[in-house]
Amino acid sequence: MTDATVAATPALPMRGENDEVQKSSLFRSALLHAVLIALSFIMLYPLLWMFASSFRTNGEIYNNLSIIPETLNPRNYIAGWNALKVSFGTFAWNSLIIAVLTVIGNVMSCSLTAFAFTRLNYRGRHFWFAIMLGTLMMPQHAVLIPQYVMFLKMGWIDTYLPLIVPKFFACDAFFIFLMVQFFRQIPRELDEAAVMDGCGPWRIYFRIILPLSTPVLATAAIFSFIWSWGDFFGPLVFLNETKSYTVQLGLRSFVDSTAISDWVGLFAMSCLALLPVFFVFLFFQRLLIEGIATTGMKR
Amino acid sequence: MGVASAMAPNRKGRWSNELNGYSLLAVWLVGFFVFTFGPTIASIYLSFTDYDLVNAPYWVGMENYVRIATDDPKFRESLHVTFMYVAMSVPLKLLMALAVAMALNKGLKGLTLYRAIFYLPSLLGGSVAIAILWQQFFSTDGIMTYLMRYLGYEGPGWISTPDHALHTLVILSVWQFGSPMIIFLAGLRQIPRDMYEAASIDGASRVRQFFRITLPLLTPVMFFNVVMQTIDAFKAFTPAFIVSNGTGGPVNSTLFYTLYLYQEAFAFLRMGNASALAVILVIIIAVFTAIAFATSKLWVHYDD
Amino acid sequence: MAKLVLDNVFKRFDSTEIIHGVSFDIKPGEFVVFVGPSGCGKSTLLRMIAGLETVSAGNIYLDDERVNDVPPAKRGIAMVFQSYALYPHMTVYGNLAFGLETMRAPKAEIEQRVAKAAKILQIEPLLKRKPKQLSGGQRQRVAIGRAIVREPRVFLFDEPLSNLDAELRVQMRVEIAALHKELGTTMIYVTHDQVEAMTLADRIVVLRAGVVEQIGSPLELYNTPQNKFVAGFIGSPKMNFLDVSVVQSNTGMTTFNLAGTAVTLPVEAAVSAPGMAIGVRPEHIVAGSAGVSLGHMTVNHVEQLGGNAFVYGQLSDGQALTLSLEGQQNIHSGQQIPIGIDPALCHVFDAEGRTLPRRKTDPAHDAAPASAEVLSG
Numbered sequence: 011m012t013d014a015t016v017a018a019t020p021a022l023p024m025r026g027e028n029d030e031v032q033k034s035s036l037f038r039s040a041l042l043h044a045v046l047i048a049l050s051f052i053m054l055y056p057l058l059w060m061f062a063s064s065f066r067t068n069g070e071i072y073n074n075l076s077i078i079p080e081t082l083n084p085r086n087y088i089a090g091w092n093a094l095k096v097s098f099g100t101f102a103w104n105s106l107i108i109a110v111l112t113v114i115g116n117v118m119s120c121s122l123t124a125f126a127f128t129r130l131n132y133r134g135r136h137f138w139f140a141i142m143l144g145t146l147m148m149p150q151h152a153v154l155i156p157q158y159v160m161f162l163k164m165g166w167i168d169t170y171l172p173l174i175v176p177k178f179f180a181c182d183a184f185f186i187f188l189m190v191q192f193f194r195q196i197p198r199e200l201d202e203a204a205v206m207d208g209c210g211p212w213r214i215y216f217r218i219i220l221p222l223s224t225p226v227l228a229t230a231a232i233f234s235f236i237w238s239w240g241d242f243f244g245p246l247v248f249l250n251e252t253k254s255y256t257v258q259l260g261l262r263s264f265v266d267s268t269a270i271s272d273w274v275g276l277f278a279m280s281c282l283a284l285l286p287v288f289f290v291f292l293f294f295q296r297l298l299i300e301g302i303a304t305t306g307m308k309r
Numbered sequence: 310m311g312v313a314s315a316m317a318p319n320r321k322g323r324w325s326n327e328l329n330g331y332s333l334l335a336v337w338l339v340g341f342f343v344f345t346f347g348p349t350i351a352s353i354y355l356s357f358t359d360y361d362l363v364n365a366p367y368w369v370g371m372e373n374y375v376r377i378a379t380d381d382p383k384f385r386e387s388l389h390v391t392f393m394y395v396a397m398s399v400p401l402k403l404l405m406a407l408a409v410a411m412a413l414n415k416g417l418k419g420l421t422l423y424r425a426i427f428y429l430p431s432l433l434g435g436s437v438a439i440a441i442l443w444q445q446f447f448s449t450d451g452i453m454t455y456l457m458r459y460l461g462y463e464g465p466g467w468i469s470t471p472d473h474a475l476h477t478l479v480i481l482s483v484w485q486f487g488s489p490m491i492i493f494l495a496g497l498r499q500i501p502r503d504m505y506e507a508a509s510i511d512g513a514s515r516v517r518q519f520f521r522i523t524l525p526l527l528t529p530v531m532f533f534n535v536v537m538q539t540i541d542a543f544k545a546f547t548p549a550f551i552v553s554n555g556t557g558g559p560v561n562s563t564l565f566y567t568l569y570l571y572q573e574a575f576a577f578l579r580m581g582n583a584s585a586l587a588v589i590l591v592i593i594i595a596v597f598t599a600i601a602f603a604t605s606k607l608w609v610h611y612d613d
Numbered sequence: 614m615a616k617l618v619l620d621n622v623f624k625r626f627d628s629t630e631i632i633h634g635v636s637f638d639i640k641p642g643e644f645v646v647f648v649g650p651s652g653c654g655k656s657t658l659l660r661m662i663a664g665l666e667t668v669s670a671g672n673i674y675l676d677d678e679r680v681n682d683v684p685p686a687k688r689g690i691a692m693v694f695q696s697y698a699l700y701p702h703m704t705v706y707g708n709l710a711f712g713l714e715t716m717r718a719p720k721a722e723i724e725q726r727v728a729k730a731a732k733i734l735q736i737e738p739l740l741k742r743k744p745k746q747l748s749g750g751q752r753q754r755v756a757i758g759r760a761i762v763r764e765p766r767v768f769l770f771d772e773p774l775s776n777l778d779a780e781l782r783v784q785m786r787v788e789i790a791a792l793h794k795e796l797g798t799t800m801i802y803v804t805h806d807q808v809e810a811m812t813l814a815d816r817i818v819v820l821r822a823g824v825v826e827q828i829g830s831p832l833e834l835y836n837t838p839q840n841k842f843v844a845g846f847i848g849s850p851k852m853n854f855l856d857v858s859v860v861q862s863n864t865g866m867t868t869f870n871l872a873g874t875a876v877t878l879p880v881e882a883a884v885s886a887p888g889m890a891i892g893v894r895p896e897h898i899v900a901g902s903a904g905v906s907l908g909h910m911t912v913n914h915v916e917q918l919g920g921n922a923f924v925y926g927q928l929s930d931g932q933a934l935t936l937s938l939e940g941q942q943n944i945h946s947g948q949q950i951p952i953g954i955d956p957a958l959c960h961v962f963d964a965e966g967r968t969l970p971r972r973k974t975d976p977a978h979d980a981a982p983a984s985a986e987v988l989s990g
Contacts, residue, residue, distance in 0.1 A: 039415070046413075049409070050426045054426060056443075132330030145341070149594060151567055151590060152590060155351075155583055156348035158574075181344050203692075206692050207711050207715050246550075258437045262551065265441060276441050277442070284433055284436065284438050287433060287436075288433070298428070299428060302491045303491050
């Protein structure tokens with residue numbers, strides 16, 4: 011999966027003149043590129059258009075298909091930033107705190123759990139592993155109401171605790187699964203050598219498995235960040251006070267407050283909301299893509 | 310056996326494996342029981358009660374389920390909308406993902422760039438920002454509506470048309486084909502190249518190679534994608550919530566099941582009824598998954 | 614130096630029994646090789662000694678202490694793994710020091726012990742490198758070095774040379790032998806390669822299907838295998854086994870019918886005994902009329918190795934036979950050649966594959982009263 015240019019489908023020149031074959035395969039690949047470039051344009055168009063429109067006025071966006079901003083005047087960004095009683099900066103800060111703590115919680119707890127599922131043998135392991143895989147399919151909505159009631163009774167509503175604490179208890183099975191897939195590839199003899207060297211399971215986890223797993227830990231961290239940043243449902247349920255809102259909730263209140271008249275302000279704030287994810291994607295796309303690919307593979 | 314038994318000889322005796330194992334698994338076990346298993350049981354219990362968060366839950370037996378089954382048009386509409394959404398978005402998205410993965414697997418230059426571009430919407434697509442954008446696109450004076458006029462479509466934006474509102478969400482879902490595409494691509498990579506070479510020497514045409522080699526060997530990946538995408542589609546919430554402003558409108562045409570559940574619980578504080586809806590959703594997903602696994606023997610090809 | 618005793622050791626995984634009651638002693642400073650085909654349980658046995666597998670029944674004693682329940686690291690044992698199992702994220706120094714760090718040895722002592730081991734193995738220039746930057750032979754040395762720094766009572770080697778190419782394997786074999794001389798520590802070595810076993814071992818333990826077939830010095834196994842399995846496993850090319858029937862049996866002398874040739878050997882066997890076989894090593898058969906004649910053989914194929922030659926053929930009844938002859942031979946396919954054998958170098962096996970005991974009074978290399986004649990009809 012690392013070599014991006016390996017072709018699985020060979021173009022075998024079976025018969026006919028070599029030149030002709032080459033010409034036709036050249037033509038075919040040119041055609042393919044044309045199609046893919048067109049598709050790329052379609053895929054990116056909405057994003058580019060939104061970005062361009064975030065510099066226009068509300069009057070200018072109608073029937074304007076252009077994706078090239080006529081000006082880079084940041085007035086919409088300035089107006090949008092302060093459009094609500096609470097500034098967008100507060101939302102971003104809130105989102106950041108939640109996302110960072112989520113990343114820490116997920117990486118620590120899920121790697122420990124994946125370690126317990128892959129590197130140790132004990133009665134009941136397979137049973138709990140099956141249960142864990144089952145929770146992969148559980149919709150959040152199934153447990154939402156009792157969770158809400160529980161957090162309400164504990165006085166956690168309107169705090170970030172409901173969004174963060176479960177992450178420290180390996181509640182996101184996807185990350186466990188991702189790490190299990192990775193840990194399984196680490197040779198068993200390393201653990202055995204460590205046992206001969208006098209290591210207990212905790213020391214094997216910290217000194218052998220974790221240092222060897224930085225790619226998957228990074229992948230999990232990045233996905234954690236992106237998903238936490240983009241999460242709408244959780245904050246919608248657990249946060250009520252505007253000043254504790256996340257970026258996603260802030261955007262949504264923006265929609266409510268303007269009753270959709272100030273599109274360009276919305277677009278400006280939307281672009282800001284997407285920006286961290288976009289940058290993370292830009293720098294770590296290889297890790298993300300490999301991470302996604304491994305979850306679908308049987309090992 | 311591995312390390313597993315490696316830790317066995319220990320003065321603590323024959324339960325030392327378990328002691329080690331469960332001490333490491335404890336974090337997950339606590340999380341599972343407190344945040345998943347406990348709430349699941351509580352959901353089942355609450356589904357047999359009337360509960361408004363203020364007064365104690367009042368046992369009503371099957372009443373919630375009976376009402377949902379016999380006298381709840383919104384339930385039926387939300388179920389219909391959700392099934393329509395699943396039935397349209399999953400096949401379209403997967404077809405798109407497979408087609409593009411096949412194209413990208415031809416050894417073209419620039420694969421990494423294409424792959425990144427196609428994957429980007431998958432990362433962004435579920436967010437509020439994109440839902441807002443979609444709302445503009447398909448509103449009466451939105452860009453898509455403007456474009457469609459060239460194709461002869463005259464009328465209000467799709468987002469405000471009961472017949473088409475759901476379609477905009479299907480398009481949004483298909484736009485995010487990148488993540489299953491990457492899994493398909495990884496699956497295609499694992500098909501050994503010499504299989505195609507052998508087939509070519511045997512004189513198999515490209516079409517035949519696709520149906521006799523690519524497709525069968527891709528079925529495990531296909532299965533994974535179908536199951537995961539379907540479950541995801543059942544769980545979809547944010548786009549419908551944003552484009553309809555939390556109402557599921559127009560005329561309940563985007564009333565996703567999860568949205569209805571949310572309304573019942575947090576708009577009307579009918580926690581008992583909402584719990585019954587949650588239980589039904591879990592059952593639907595469980596039944597679907599069970600069917601998928603049961604039929605997988607018929608069409609999923611495993612080497613071993 | 615440590616003494617190791619295995620007392621009726623069993624290993625079961627769930628319901629399958631892998632090791633069926635193995636007992637033997639290993640003397641202090643001895644180099645013992647476990648050899649056998651794959652799946653014979655040799656690695657499992659080693660791992661039980663290491664403490665990586667539990668002992669299902671029986672006892673393992675190390676210097677008279679029962680170690681069944683002692684954790685691996687506390688047994689004073691070091692192990693070299695087949696894949697080396699070097700920690701990829703640590704430098705060579707880190708790999709060597711890790712065990713000592715785990716045991717919280719003082720830093721100065723760690724440094725001193727690592728330096729000593731590195732000197733013995735001549736890997737001092739590699740200490741700062743990561744395993745990825747090492748060649749196969751260097752990795753092997755580091756793996757051994759990791760064992761040496763522990764200053765163990767017993768070294769365990771689990772097929773340590775199987776990942777090396779042929780040339781390096783011979784070189785490392787010599788080095789391991791030299792290391793044993795230098796350190797004098799008890800060593801246990803697992804391999805499926807009988808050449809490694811023969812060249813390294815003070816004593817060899819031959820295992821098959823979880824049972825010890827024979828224990829002895831390399832030459833004991835070669836000269837007096839106790840059964841057909843050991844006879845066939847030790848020696849290359851493999852010993853020839855020729856089906857024979859008993860023609861006549863006197864006290865201490867038995868005449869066999871080998872493809873129409875009568876062969877008389879100093880063993881006891883009943884006339885009616887079925888399934889008898891004579892075993893002759895390829896290098897003990899002579900082409901020509903010397904010794905006891907085994908009749909004629911039709912040559913099918915000849916492999917000239919320069920220093921010696923392998924001749925493949927069959928007897929008149931179709932039984933296959935391999936000869937290993939000294940020097941370069943002028944023998945060709947299709948040729949009929951007379952072959953003979955020194956009866957003192959023959960082995961006779963019964964239907965169960967056990968070696969029949971030789972007549973006690975028989976002075977091994979004396980002109981044995983053995984004879985052969987062509988049986989008529």
